Amino acid sequence: MKIDIVSVFPEYFEVMNLSLMGKAQAKGLLEIKAHNLRDWTHDVHHSVDDTPVGGGAGMVMKPEVWSECLDELLGFSQPSAATDAVDTSDPGDSAAPDSSAPSGAPVLIFPNPSAPLFTQRDATELSHADHLLFGCGRYEGYDARIPDYYRAQGVDVREYSIGDYVLNGGEVAVSVMLEAITRLMPGFMGNPDSIVEESYTGEGALLEHRQYTKPAVWRGIAVPDVLLSGDHGKVDRFRRDEALARTAEIRPDLIAALDCKALDKADRKTLMALGWEVSAAHPRRLAD
Ligand SMILES: C[S@@+](CC[C@H](N)C(=O)[O-])C[C@H]1O[C@@H](n2cnc3c(N)ncnc32)[C@H](O)[C@@H]1O
CATH class of the missing domain: 1.10.1270.20 (tRNA(m1g37)methyltransferase, domain 2)
Structure with a gap:
């Protein structure tokens, strides 16, 4: 599985070289690349945010920087001025995400506290994808037109919350989702039986029974x-x-x-x- 992560703190993802995730990369099962969003800026300050339209506290991530980055990582050619003006207000059913996570096509995922909860069911589905592209938000979040735009281009775009609390940025949320997704990939776990009967898993999902080891x-x-x-x-x-x-x-x-x-x-x-x-x-x- 190919995994691209875009963040203003790509160093955060050095942790992916540890433990089972590191082993999966060494085996060639995973290819994880963390990109610095600031590499797609053009100003001297490498700014990725601006003040919120309509007022309010904090800063919002700018769509132009994200789109340059995502166009490149998704293999899109730069949009013309006409495409830039595309109406994304109603993507319609045809642009709805395909719940079967089509193999080959990248799935674009934005962590977002005001989105549906990420569950084991999502992790299971996404463990079959060939390419995941994560966009880590910071500040007050990203401009809402970014996911709308890519949905309208036919990209399978997901926004997920990892729980009812607010983090400083998407990096922790991406790590959580990635760990839940990749451990379900065939070949990832040394003992594949260990993921068969777990909490939240399968039809009729329950919390797991308690576990004990020796001594008695x-x-x-x-x-x-x-x-x-x-x-x-x-x-x-x-x-x-x-x-x-x-x-x-x-x-x-x-x-x-x-x-x-x-x-x-x-x-x-x-x-x-x-x-x-x-x-x-x-x-x-x-x-x-
Ligand atoms: C400070 S938060 C923005 C919070 C936003 N203003 C709100 O109140 O919903 C900045 C970024 O952290 C990430 N984030 C924070 N909490 C999260 C959560 N519970 N689940 C997923 N992502 C989260 C998202 O990427 C978000 O864009």
Whole structure:
């Protein structure tokens, strides 16, 4: 997978040479390049921002610098004055992102706190892409016409938030998304089984059960007996019940999204004991 990242702090991404990400690059599975947005500026101060139109605090990233950079990285020829004036107000359905992340075509991703939440489902989909291009925002963010323009040119443009909080810049958010995406690529993990049963993964996603290692008793705290029983059926059931109980407590929205038809008898029994009704299409908390 080819990954281009545009940032005013490209050095931040030196961390990508460490650990599994570094190994994946050495194996040729990933090719990561961080570019300095200021390389596409023409003024003596290499400025990438300007004051907000309409007033307000802070600065906004300028569209002209971003477009010179993105045109080059996307392999677009420089737009003529006529193309520059393209109406991006209503891209219409034809310009809607293709949710299947077409292989070969770059997917352009802007981290943005006021965008839909990035989830494991997005990570799974994007792990099949051939080329990802990330644009890191700074200051009050980037001019809103940038994603609109590239969408109107038929580029698959995504804007994602990594959580309900505001960071100083997109660099941390890009690292988070990249790690979630690349670890799902075939060949990335030394032990591919380790990503099969994880939190948020697959249909009927739950939070994972708790994990323990040896010793069986540590500082007076014992691991649950059943995990030492050697009875795989019982261990699987215990873990599944724990996953259901933890999810019901911490993320009831994930339980409410389950398909009741896909639950087995033991799952239903556990959920009913936890106060959920399981006879409709999706579980419903009885207290609601
Ligand atoms: C200080 S933030 C801009 C915040 C923006 N004015 C707002 O209130 O929504 C600067 C940049 O950091 C990145 N960023 C900050 N928080 C983020 C989050 N939760 N998820 C993704 N990106 C984030 C984005 O790239 C954003 O353009």
